[in-house]
Amino acid sequence: MRIHTYEKLWLAGSFVLIVGFIVTITYGSVGLGITMIDDEANTVTPDEIGSDDRFSDPRVEQVGEDEYEVYVVAMTFIFQPDPIEVPASSEVTFYVTSRDVIHGFEVAGTNINSMAIPGQVAELTVEFDEPGTYGIVCNEYCGPQHHTMEGSLVVTP
Ligand code: CUA
Incomplete structure (x- = not known):
């Protein structure tokens, strides 16, 4: 009788664990969905770059006293804007x-290195000393002019 009770408890415990796993997986996916929404902010449809607030006008934008955001569009075979100008000792x-x-x-000469992928927005924060x-x-x-594709970054004093 005692053993039977333990068996029941054990079964009940297993059941709780199984339900727990299912809940974790389900809510885990919901959590992933929320993350995906965040990711979506980091996408841009290439066809819509022309009307995108961030990329229709590739630029350097001052967003704080020592904070800058740079919106860069790569295309065959240039970078925009070019040159990119930011002050030293600011967060870019x-x-x-x-x-x-x-x-x-x-x-070149820094550890700033990213792929520029159509549809995606890569984000890198750096400070130039x-x-x-x-x-x-x-x-x-x-493409054929790959080797000529270059731009410049000017860090001003
Ligand atoms: Cu662009 Cu190689």
């Missing part, structure tokens, strides 16, 4: 997308 967040095919966005001019290169093969 790059948002990078592509209008056509996959490009690279690499600031030293004023200077840096080359921006495309490091993903994107």
